[in-house]
Amino acid sequence: MLQKLLFLSDEGYKGLKKAIAACVLTNFSIMAAFGIVINIINEVIRPFVLDEGNMNTQKILVYFLAGIVLAVLQGFIYMNEYNKTYFNAYSESEDTRLDIAEHIRKLPLSFFNRKNLSEITVNMMEDCTRIENALSHVIPQLIGNVISATLVCIMLAVYDWRMAAAVYITLPVTALFIFLTKKIQIRYGERHVKAKLRVSDQVHEYIDGIKVVKAFNLGGEKFAALDRAMHNFMKESIIFEGITGTIVTTAVVFLQTGIGIVVFTGTNLLLSGSIPIISYILFILISVKIYSPLVTVLTLSASLNYFMVATKRMQTLRNEKEMLGRSDINIENFDFKLENVSFAYNADEVISDFSAHIKQGEVTALVGPSGSGKSTISHLLARFWDVSRGRITLGGTDIKEIEPEKLMTYMSFVFQDVVLFNDSVYNNIKIGNINASKEEIIEAAKRARCHEFIMEMPEGYDTVIGENGGTLSGGERQRISIARAILKNAPVILLDEATSSLDPENEVEIQTALSELVKEKTVVVIAHRLRTVVNADQILVLKDGKLEESGTHEKLMEKNGLYRQLYQIQQESSEWKFR
Known part of the structure; x- marks a missing residue:
């Protein structure tokens, strides 16, 4: 179930289990260090409390040396946890993003009519980052701390079940409180994500339409939509952080009242002669330390609930049906x-x-x-x-x-709205056929009547043309698109007013090139200018x-x-x- 929830590959799931084991080992190394400190304290105060003679300095020295050895080992244990959690998380995140990109590529265009660019970007980047963060900072530590705390609880119960019960009696109450407030955290988390999406939409629209914004003086206060989105996002962020922070703080207060219960229970048992004073002191020290990983669990639970919002959105994307068919x-x-x-x-x-x-x-x-x-x-x-x-x-x-x-x-395509990449002219043409030779690419450029203006560029075919070919004119961008189609040399050609952005002189040349291209092929032309x-x-x-x-x-x-x-x-x- 955890594998499906986190969209993990088999290798990623194995890595997660190793990361959890590494976190458990780290927690036990911390507990072991604390145990050594407790034993040293025990040896120091025993002569004074029980009047058993002098301190056993040899035993204290052994514990001290054991602490030094453990400190060295902890360096390797921490390194192991780092390798098992972060490396696995970032590697799996990369694979997840590539899988999503592959999935999106196979979706019908109807999907993109329902989803805007900002939402898809958030899916690929922020939602994947949430999962990455959960794999590296939340899930292994949370599960590792729960396992460690459970095992320590069992060991304490064997030593003295009454004091162990006092230590852990607030845990069920705290867990119930977190469970009852889970829906509230998720609801406000969803509101926060929606507000973030609205901001992303407005920023994208603002940048995309910056020419219109400047031309009609829509900047500053007059651009109300962006201002409202930003203000709403600020408000939702404050509400979300305030609610989750209050819930986590309240849960921590519930949990740490256990220290008072331990003192009260231990005092009564001590006065009745049911436990020795050393055990009483040790349990007080342990209760202070034992709540540290549990507080971490509570803190991580808020991140986990917000993470659930991301996984829900990711699941919705993953459930979009791909266009299938036979490749043979x-x-x-x-x-x-x-x-x-x-x-x-x-x-x-x-x-x-x-x-x-x-x-x-x-x-x-x-x-x-x-x-x-x-x-x-x-x-x-x-x-x-x-x-x-x-x-x-x-x-x-x-x-x-x-x-x-x-x-x-x-099929080859020449669209009215040409899409070029922030790469060299050479690579933009080569998209038509990634296995084409340099000679074939240049020949395609010549037939598309763009070789001459390419050679006039500072670095010729190696010139980077900017995002979506921003450094080129409309006609030049269209001719590079035609060069792609010529290079692909597919039997079916779809042209969406391929000469719409050309001046009359270039239009004649391109019509000649297209005439060579379409021989013996299935050609579909979307025509706005009927004379063409x-x-x-x-x-x-x-x-x-x-x-x-x-x-x-x-x-x-x-x-x-x-x-x-x-x-x-x-x-x-x-x-x-x-x-």
Whole structure:
């Protein structure tokens, strides 16, 4: 159960058990050192209390030497605990983050419509940090202290069960109090996490929209959303810390009243002659020391409850269903068939009863008004989502049966919104084919008409282009994206207005490069500017998620339908100018 709760691998679970054992060993070494001190005190005061002659200096010397040996051993014991807890925790944390990244990669895009970037980031970083902290600072110490305290309790009970009962009588009351307040701590912990997420969202939005913030003078007090989120987070933090702190402090007070009970019980037993004075003194000393690990347990319990909030969120993420399929399917024909396809975002249907045949070796254009479903159709073809009804086949095989990673090997993408990484130009192009040679990468860049501007950069192909290609123009970023697609050389190509960010001169060059790229391939183009697809083999015209009409440019113009209307509007708008 603990393994599932902490999302541990088999190796990580073994490491946790070793860490717990190491913490128990550390606690016993501390108890042993305390035992040596007690024995020395016992030997010193025995002659005075029991009038048994002189002190046994030889025995005291033996205890003293034993203490020195134990002090040296403790150095190794502490080192062992450090290795067993922290190394295991950080190693397991790394594996957990990579597992989550792998899991997220296999989730449908519908997941990302429901979750924002900040929440996913918190899952991968802060929640994993909570688990890491629990593995290194909480779980081993908490369980180790409980085991140590239990064993010491048993040993004390064997020595004198009455005094042992006095030492531990407050423990059940304290445990009950912690149990009864657990839901309160978790509830306020969840509120604290939600407040933190709202701050993260607002900070991300603020930074992402900094151009708008500056342009419309929305900084400072005028940016109320960020201010409210920060203020609410401060308030929730104070409330959370105040409540958990009060609960833990109260529990510690309950626990440490046991010292008074020990003194009271021991005094009565001493006066009645039931225990010797040495035992009485020793139990008082032990009770002061024994509560130290128990107080640690109480302190860690607050962290454990907050940790439960992180594990609950992590469990929710882990329960998201991955897109599955077979990886042993080999496709030889790359015709797409969409058969009565319907798709809904949550409850809103955006594609309804859509059927079409997209042939290999042809260019099929998806056109229509904004919001008609063009991008959704291309995402369904790539299986970013699964259809709600109907089916899509590639080469006669339902794409739901194909493992998403396998399906991606057949496809190249050029999106309207290009995503580049804060790395060199060379590595950004190489994403298209990580096994490509330098010559192949340069050739792809030349065909995408970006070799010349790359060579003008300070370090050529080794130039780092900044986050999301921030140092490049829109056209340059688009051409690097096209170079990726050319390098991948996949049989299916999905283009989302690939020339939208280019000036007329570069647009002609890119159209030429794309013409070379698409030969004998299945090409789907999302077109906003209809003049770019007049030569397409097939044009599918969408309206409100349905297929309104289809055919070549000439046939659609003859029909005098939606396509002709959109084309004429664009022709008229192309002549617009400032007066």
